[in-house]
Amino acid sequence: xxxxxxxxxxxxxxxxxxxxxxxxxxxxxxxxxxxxxxxxxxxxxxxxxxxxxxxxxxxxxxxxxxxxxxxxxxxxxxxxxxxxxxxxxxx
Amino acid sequence: xxxxxxxxxxxxxxxxxxxxxxxxxxxxxxxxxxxxxxxxxxxxxxxxxxxxxxxxxxxxxxxxxxxxxxxxxxxxxxxxxxxxxxxxxxxxxxxxxxxxxxxxxxxxxxxxxxxxxxxxxxxxxxxxxxxxxxxxxxxxxxxxxxxxxxxxxxxxxxxxxxxxxxxxxxxxxxxxxxxxxxxxxxxxxxxxxxxxxxxxxxxxxxxxxxxxxxxxxxxxxxxxxxxxxxxxxxxxxxxxxxxxxxxxxxxxxxxxxxxxxxxxxxxxxxxxxxxxxxxxxxxxxxxxxxxxxxxxxxxxxxxxxxxxxxxxxxxxxxxxxxxxxxxxxxxxxxxxxxxxxxxxxxxxxxxxxxxxxxxxxxxxxxxxxxxxxxxx
Numbered sequence: 001x002x003x004x005x006x007x008x009x010x011x012x013x014x015x016x017x018x019x020x021x022x023x024x025x026x027x028x029x030x031x032x033x034x035x036x037x038x039x040x041x042x043x044x045x046x047x048x049x050x051x052x053x054x055x056x057x058x059x060x061x062x063x064x065x066x067x068x069x070x071x072x073x074x075x076x077x078x079x080x081x082x083x084x085x086x087x088x089x090x091x
Numbered sequence: 092x093x094x095x096x097x098x099x100x101x102x103x104x105x106x107x108x109x110x111x112x113x114x115x116x117x118x119x120x121x122x123x124x125x126x127x128x129x130x131x132x133x134x135x136x137x138x139x140x141x142x143x144x145x146x147x148x149x150x151x152x153x154x155x156x157x158x159x160x161x162x163x164x165x166x167x168x169x170x171x172x173x174x175x176x177x178x179x180x181x182x183x184x185x186x187x188x189x190x191x192x193x194x195x196x197x198x199x200x201x202x203x204x205x206x207x208x209x210x211x212x213x214x215x216x217x218x219x220x221x222x223x224x225x226x227x228x229x230x231x232x233x234x235x236x237x238x239x240x241x242x243x244x245x246x247x248x249x250x251x252x253x254x255x256x257x258x259x260x261x262x263x264x265x266x267x268x269x270x271x272x273x274x275x276x277x278x279x280x281x282x283x284x285x286x287x288x289x290x291x292x293x294x295x296x297x298x299x300x301x302x303x304x305x306x307x308x309x310x311x312x313x314x315x316x317x318x319x320x321x322x323x324x325x326x327x328x329x330x331x332x333x334x335x336x337x338x339x340x341x342x343x344x345x346x347x348x349x350x351x352x353x354x355x356x357x358x359x360x361x362x363x364x365x366x367x368x369x370x371x372x373x374x375x376x377x378x379x380x381x382x383x384x385x386x387x388x389x390x391x392x393x394x395x396x397x398x399x400x401x402x403x404x405x406x407x408x409x410x411x412x413x414x415x416x417x418x419x420x421x422x423x424x425x426x427x428x429x430x431x432x433x434x435x436x437x438x439x440x441x442x443x444x445x446x447x448x449x450x451x452x453x454x455x456x457x458x459x460x461x462x463x464x465x466x467x
Contacts, residue, residue: 021184021185022185025185036190036223038187039185039186039187039188039189039190039191040185040187041185042179042184042185042186042187042188042189042190042220043177043179043184043189043216043217043219043220044184044216045184045185046219046220046223047215047216047219047424050219050424051424054424060424061424063218063219063222063424064218064222064227064228064429068219068222068223069223
């Protein structure tokens with residue numbers, strides 16, 4: 001799968017996860033919609049997204065070590081975070 | 092639509108109902124707990140709570156209960172509001188209400204008398220919400236758990252049920268039924284302690300009431316190394332052990348003058364939460380371990396939990412030898428109790444949050460016991 005297709009697959013998965021907790025936001029949820037600063041993604045949803053991110057990067061995510069509101073404030077931000085932290089594929 | 096308001100006594104009944112999410116299923120017990128924690132608190136006399144209302148109904152809450160800390164080489168006492176009891180009803184989540192309560196709680200002008208607010212045992216949900224509201228994490232209290240063989244088996248069965256399509260709903264009721272069937276949490280401890288005339292071979296006794304004067308003397312005798320710790324004087328201990336949501340047992344060694352004590356806690360209506368060691372002090376390691384061994388031998392507890400983050404390092408080996416293991420692999424997202432700080436009523440903390448020379452964001456500046464938090 002190409003990088004773009006991989007990102008699209010992750011994007012769809014992440015959207016499904018967020019909408020599971022906030023189904024009424026489906027129409028309004030764009031890739032750059034503010035999630036944390038707008039309150040769309042709060043406590044339990046945020047925690048579930050964090051657990052999901054851990055499965056994607058393949059290691060524990062220390063959520064206390066960075067500014068969550070700045071780095072995870074949109075679907076696009078979260079995908080970028082994952083790409084930055086994913087372990088490189090083994091040779 | 093919702094609004095965030097300060098506490099009003101007319102809302103107490105609704106709070107007791109809302110907190111069935113966190114405190115207990117028993118509304119009357121919740122009301123007693125509220126009154127004890129927020130109205131009879133010895134450090135902040137007026138309940139400092141923020142509530143989310145929707146059509147006049149309480150749908151969310153964040154509270155701040157008072158605490159008093161000692162810090163510094165010539166210890167200074169500092170009053171600190173401690174954030175707790177964060178809850179938003181399920182159908183109102185993800186609408187910005189949690190964030191709004193969190194902000195209101197720390198930005199309230201009523202906090203301007205205080206330097207910092209603490210959050211002492213944040214679970215993963217509160218941890219995530221607090222970080223977004225500008226709280227900074229000091230570190231995990233590193234809970235360790237000792238689980239009996241029977242409880243391990245039960246947990247394995249429950250874990251299997253949780254993944255079975257038709258049976259998952261029976262997992263939690265099974266665990267609950269088992270713990271309630273075992274009897275009162277301290278039944279075995281009380282029975283065996285009575286049978287041995289209350290004395291183990293190491294002269295440990297079990298008492299149902301705290302000897303607050305003697306316990307405060309032990310704390311005073313051990314001295315203070317300047318790290319942040321809750322002031323444990325008689326007045327505080329009298330109030331603290333009146334917590335209506337929990338019951339306590341006090342294992343002590345010594346006669347009029349104690350040489351050590353260990354305090355066990357159990358939830359009054361939900362024994363499946365396990366037994367917790369909430370305070371534990373002794374003049375020597377030997378006495379410390381005698382107290383713990385007596386608790387294990389007499390109590391036969393399915394689960395015993397202790398915070399290990401700031402225990403003396405000399406206890407690490409003996410705890411591991413007695414079967415205590417960390418409750419999580421270390422991930423912050425899986426149920427660790429995290430201590431957090433935030434300047435009260437002001438901007439979020441920078442890296443230089445300092446109180447009497449102690450760096451608040453450094454776990455080495457803290458000397459923590461579970462009793463300081465309402466987990467204890």
